[in-house]
Amino acid sequence: xxxxxxxxxxRLEGHGKIEIFLDDRGDVANAYFQVPELRGFExxxxxxxxxxLPRITxxxxxxxxxxxxxxxxxxxxxxxxxxxxxxxxxxxxxxxSAFYLGDHTTHFYALGAPDFVMGPDAPKAExxxxxxxxxxxxxxxxxxxxxxxxxxxxxQILGGKPVNxxxxxPGGMSKGLTKDERARIEQxxxxxxxxxxxxxxxxxxxxxxxxxxxxxxxxxxxxxxxYYMGLVDEKNKVNFYDGKVRVVGPDGKEHCKYAPHEYRxxxxxxxxxxxxxxxxxxxxxxxxxxxGGIDSGVYQATxxxxxxxxxxxxxxxxxxxxxKMYKTLGGKPVxxxxAMHWARIIELLYAAERLLELVxxxxxxxxxxxxxxxxxxxxxxxxxxxxxxxxxxHYWTDEKGIVKKANLIVGTTNNHAPICMSIKKAAQGVxxxxxxxxxxxxxxxxxxxxxxxxxxxxxTHSLPGEMPLEVLVYxxxxxxxxxxxx
Amino acid sequence: xxxxxIILGLGNxxxxxxxxxxxxxxxxxxxxxxxxxxxxxxxxxxxxxGFNFIxxxxxxxxxxxxxxxxxxxxxxxxxxxxxPAALKPSARLSSLHQIDFATxxxxxxxxxxxxxxxxxxxxxxxxxxxSFGEKPTPRVGEAIPKMAESIVAELRNRExxxxxxxxxxxxxxxxxxxxxxxxxxx
Numbered sequence: 090x091x092x093x094x095x096x097x098x099x100r101l102e103g104h105g106k107i108e109i110f111l112d113d114r115g116d117v118a119n120a121y122f123q124v125p126e127l128r129g130f131e132x133x134x135x136x137x138x139x140x141x142l143p144r145i146t147x148x149x150x151x152x153x154x155x156x157x158x159x160x161x162x163x164x165x166x167x168x169x170x171x172x173x174x175x176x177x178x179x180x181x182x183x184x185x186s187a188f189y190l191g192d193h194t195t196h197f198y199a200l201g202a203p204d205f206v207m208g209p210d211a212p213k214a215e216x217x218x219x220x221x222x223x224x225x226x227x228x229x230x231x232x233x234x235x236x237x238x239x240x241x242x243x244x245q246i247l248g249g250k251p252v253n254x255x256x257x258x259p260g261g262m263s264k265g266l267t268k269d270e271r272a273r274i275e276q277x278x279x280x281x282x283x284x285x286x287x288x289x290x291x292x293x294x295x296x297x298x299x300x301x302x303x304x305x306x307x308x309x310x311x312x313x314x315x316y317y318m319g320l321v322d323e324k325n326k327v328n329f330y331d332g333k334v335r336v337v338g339p340d341g342k343e344h345c346k347y348a349p350h351e352y353r354x355x356x357x358x359x360x361x362x363x364x365x366x367x368x369x370x371x372x373x374x375x376x377x378x379x380x381g382g383i384d385s386g387v388y389q390a391t392x393x394x395x396x397x398x399x400x401x402x403x404x405x406x407x408x409x410x411x412x413k414m415y416k417t418l419g420g421k422p423v424x425x426x427x428a429m430h431w432a433r434i435i436e437l438l439y440a441a442e443r444l445l446e447l448v449x450x451x452x453x454x455x456x457x458x459x460x461x462x463x464x465x466x467x468x469x470x471x472x473x474x475x476x477x478x479x480x481x482x483h484y485w486t487d488e489k490g491i492v493k494k495a496n497l498i499v500g501t502t503n504n505h506a507p508i509c510m511s512i513k514k515a516a517q518g519v520x521x522x523x524x525x526x527x528x529x530x531x532x533x534x535x536x537x538x539x540x541x542x543x544x545x546x547x548x549t550h551s552l553p554g555e556m557p558l559e560v561l562v563y564x565x566x567x568x569x570x571x572x573x574x575x
Numbered sequence: 576x577x578x579x580x581i582i583l584g585l586g587n588x589x590x591x592x593x594x595x596x597x598x599x600x601x602x603x604x605x606x607x608x609x610x611x612x613x614x615x616x617x618x619x620x621x622x623x624x625g626f627n628f629i630x631x632x633x634x635x636x637x638x639x640x641x642x643x644x645x646x647x648x649x650x651x652x653x654x655x656x657x658x659p660a661a662l663k664p665s666a667r668l669s670s671l672h673q674i675d676f677a678t679x680x681x682x683x684x685x686x687x688x689x690x691x692x693x694x695x696x697x698x699x700x701x702x703x704x705x706s707f708g709e710k711p712t713p714r715v716g717e718a719i720p721k722m723a724e725s726i727v728a729e730l731r732n733r734e735x736x737x738x739x740x741x742x743x744x745x746x747x748x749x750x751x752x753x754x755x756x757x758x759x760x761x
Contacts, residue, residue, distance in 0.1 A: 133589070133707035148589050148622065195626060199678075219681050230686045237626055251630075252623060 107512055107538065107560045111570070115522035118565075120513035122538065123364055134495040139168055139466060139486045142495070144255045146482065154253045155188040155244070156475035156500070157482075159330060162257035164482040167350065167469025168490070169259055169462035176455035177261030182330040183274070183447040184247045184254070185473070189329055189440035190281050191240030192476045193392075193433050196542045197288065198233045201430040204536055205296050209305070210529035225291065236284050239277040243444075246270045261459030271454055278445035282406070285438030289410055292434055297417070306427040307418070310518025311537055313511050314339035314424040315381045316371055316388035318503065319395030320474045321346075326403040327395050327439065329474040335398045336371065339383050341421045344371065349472040352481055356498070359506075368506040369498060379510050387510070390478030390503035391541055392432040397422035402435065404442035410435045426511055429540040433476075466490040475500035477542050501543045511537040520562075531560050531573045578636040580735055581691070584620040585642040591708040592651070592701035592715045596620075596641040599699070602723030603641075607736070610727075616736065628679040629688060637735055638691035641726065642698050649700030652718035654725070657696040693735075697726050 112118040130149075134142060143165060147158035159181060166173055173181075203216045206224055222230040241251035247266065248256035256263040266274075296302045305311065321335045322328040334352070336344040347355050358367040359376040370376045370386035377385040388394070402408040414431050415421050423432075447453060470483045478500030485494040501508075515537035519530045562571035584600030587593045597620040604618045621631060632638050644657075683690040699722055702712045710716065730736040 127590070127705050127707065129707045145589065148587060199626070217678050219678060219685060222682075222685060227685065230682060234626070234629060234682075234686060234688075238630060241630070252621075252627070 107534065109516045109520065109534070109560070109562045110567075111520075111562065111564050113565050115564075117513070117517040117520050120509070120516045120534075121363065122509050122512050130497065131495050134484075134492045137492050139165055139484055139490045139492050140259050142482075142484065142492065143257055143259075146497075147253055147255060153188075153192065153475050153477070153500070155185055156473055156480050158254055158257050159185055160471045160473045160475075160480045160482040162259065163331075163349070163471025163473065164469045164484050165259035165471070167471060168466045168484055168486055169469070170464040170467075171260045171460050171462055173261045174455070174457040174460055176265070176452050177458045177460070178331070179447050179450060179453050180247065180262045180266060180458055181257055183266075183444060183453065184244060184256075185330050186440045186444040186447065187240045187243035187274075187277070187281075189476060190285075190437060190444060191237045193437040193440065194233055194236050194240075194284075194288075196476070197430065197434055197437065198229070200539055200542065201433065202291070202295070204532075204539075205299075205302055205430075209533050209536060213528065213532070216532070225295070229291070232284055232287065236281065239280065243274055243277060246274060258459070260462055263459070265456060265458040266454050268454055271448055274448045275445065278441060278448050281441035282438070282445055285434075285441040286406065288434050288437060292431060296431075303417075306425050306431075308425075308518070310515045310533075311427045311511075311540075312425050313381055313507065313514060314383075314422075315385070315507055316344055316374075317394035317397035317422055318388050318390040318479055319398035320472065320479065321399050322403060324403070325400040327399040327401075327436070328403065329436075329440070331473075334472060334479060336388060337398050337422060339381070339422065339424065341397075345373070349470040349481070352470060352472065352483075352498075356481075358498075366502065366505050369503050370506065379506060379513075381507075381510060387506045388503070389507045390474075390500065391429055392436050392476070393423060393426070393429040394478075395474060396432045396435065402439050404439050404446065406442055407435055407439035410438060426537060426540045429542075433542070477501045478503040501541070504541050504543065508538060508541050508543060511541075526562055526571045528573055531562075531571070535560060535573075578615060578735075579634070580616050580637040580639065581632060581635040582616060582618045582639040583631060583641070584618075585622070585624070585640065586620075587622045589707055589709060591703045591706045592711045593643055593704040595643045595699050595701055595711060595715055595719065598711065598719045599641045599697075599723050599726070602720055603727055606723060606727050624676070625679060628676060629683050629690075632691055633683065633688050635691045637693045638695070639726070639730065639735070640694065640696045641722075642696065643701045643704060644698040645701050645704060650714075651700055651702035651712060652714035654697065654699040654718060654722040656729070657698050695729075695733075695735075697722070697729075 106123045108121045109117055110119045143158045143161040146161040147154040149157055198221065199218045202221050203218065207216045207220045211220070218230070244254050245251045248254035316336050316338055318334060318336045320328050320332045322332045325335065333346050333348055335346045338344050345355055355372055356369050357372040358369050360367055371388055374386035381387055396411060402411045414428070414435060415423065418425060418428055465488050466486045468485045470481065472479060472481050474480070480500050481498040483496040484492055486492055512534060515534045519533045520526055560573040561569055564570045582600055582603055584596040586596040588597055600618050600620055607616065619631065621627065680690060699715065699718060701715055711719070727736065
């Protein structure tokens with residue numbers, strides 16, 4: 090068989106693209122972000138029994154299968170009008186907490202930390218997790234790998250397989266938890282809490298004790314006021330699995346709070362001619378173009394926006410870090426996008442604490458982990474917080490439970506307009522006329538994009554979570570003057 | 576003879592051609608069951624990347640990875656071996672969201688994890704990875720058995736496959752009940 094070498098990324102079809110257009114002087118006139126989109130989910134779902142969707146949607150994406158499975162199972166519960174047993178709810182949240190712990194770990198150590206540990210202008214070859222472990226210590230790599238492996242083990246215990254789970258079903262879960270399994274998960278959760286504390290310490294030592302980095306976080310190119318969305322429990326504390334969606338404004342005041350089935354009264358989607366991806370916005374304020382602030386319906390749904398939209402964290406250690414973040418960064422809401430990394434590790438600690446809390450709850454090994462559907466199926470909405478933003482699944486079925494229509498608003502799509510705007514703002518802030526455009530500067534533009542942890546695996550439903558990215562800079566005559574590919 | 580080899584098919588079988596790596600390793604499994612009895616070969620399929628490579632490949636001496644690729648001038652159904660020095664371009668081996676394959680390999684090495692010393696990557700050019708669908712497009716579909724046979728021949732050439740006793744199979748990706756998948760987890 091022939092063996093060939095291929096130029097990276099640039100020759101690939103179907104990758105993400107950041108395009109920066111310069112004006113006559115060489116300042117940034119505009120910036121766009123584009124990704125290809127997946128086609129035909131609705132048609133694919135149509136005609137299938139609705140109970141298949143939790144299994145199928147968990148396969149849309151290799152990055153956050155649990156999020157799709159949970160949102161889908163909740164939508165199915167709603168389609169059948171079932172209130173699931175308390176044990177089932179706790180088991181789902183237990184599994185979801187383990188997933189969050191693993192996922193946030195990956196993002197922070199593989200994508201967030203390298204920019205801070207190695208520096209935003211460090212050579213690309215060093216700006217990765219290998220660089221981080223070489224600089225901070227090899228034990229970090231071991232901790233990261235162990236935490237990820239143990240989170241998969243929780244999924245294995247609950248669902249019979251480490252990834253792409255299929256155990257959340259309409260009405261509850263497909264199996265319960267035994268006492269032995271519970272003991273093992275408790276051990277994993279305890280380790281997780283220690284790892285969460287260790288991660289706060291790393292952030293403290295590497296970022297907060299370095300004034301230059303704190304200044305970057307607070308700097309104007311990365312400051313971007315919008316509305317902020319997140320799921321909250323009955324006490325307005327952050328919850329990933331259940332509750333109401335709350336939105337607060339750039340002034341910190343509550344704009345709205347809605348139950349999943351009401352989402353269409355509050356969120357609408359704007360369409361632009363240059364991309365297939367839609368731009369969700371707050372319906373009651375309206376789409377005012379690519380602009381932030383209190384008069385624009387643009388909102389963010391990210392770890393930081395979840396913290397901004399809530400009144401606090403439901404667990405003690407995470408609450409202490411929450412207070413510290415707002416104290417350090419000047420109160421609520423925090424509008425600095427790079428603080429998203431901080432918010433993400435506070436959520437990481439919360440996920441570990443919540444995992445421990447749930448596994449210690451005696452009800453977790455209860456025998457009632459599923460209620461059988463008895464009502465005639467109709468229509469239902471399920472919402473969870475995916476790590477990358479509020480995830481909404483909406484299904485319509487006939488009286489036999491066959492899907493007639495399906496609509497998804499996935500985590501990253503919520504942030505599509507803010508991502509475009511953040512990229513433009515960062516580009517305008519760091520690329521200046523008369524100053525050469527370097528790879529380090531383009532990385533600083535990319536940092537604004539990366540903080541969102543965008544996962545176009547499901548936003549575009551393509552190449553599960555593995556989209557290559559290209560940054561192109563054009564002069565006033567539309568000639569490419571700089572290119573960065575990864 | 577004692578080398579442990581994994582043949583790993585990557586892809587997503589609900590995205591039309593994207594699942595080609597998985598379809599090909601299933602075919603390889605068919606061929607090996609018929610023509611050989613190889614005890615040191617494990618066949619797996621997965622829809623994962625990044626850190627997961629470490630868990631998937633740890634403990635093996637050799638790895639054969641089969642994946643989809645979509646390049647600008649590629650002809651759908653054309654398949655070839657990828658130079659491991661140019662790992663980035665295949666669909667699942669490069670990553671924006673996760674660490675890329677090369678980084679995963681280096682991380683494993685740094686962490687002292689037993690990782691395959693020899694890795695071969697085979698890819699097929701695909702036409703459509705953006706539409707939901709459980710069947711590959713015609714040109715890709717036709718090339719699947721040919722690619723499987725070529726890979727088996729290539730591995731025999733390299734003496735990575737010898738005659739022995741059995742083939743084991745594991746499945747990472749969930750199987751759809753009543754779907755097109757032929758195999759179940761063993």
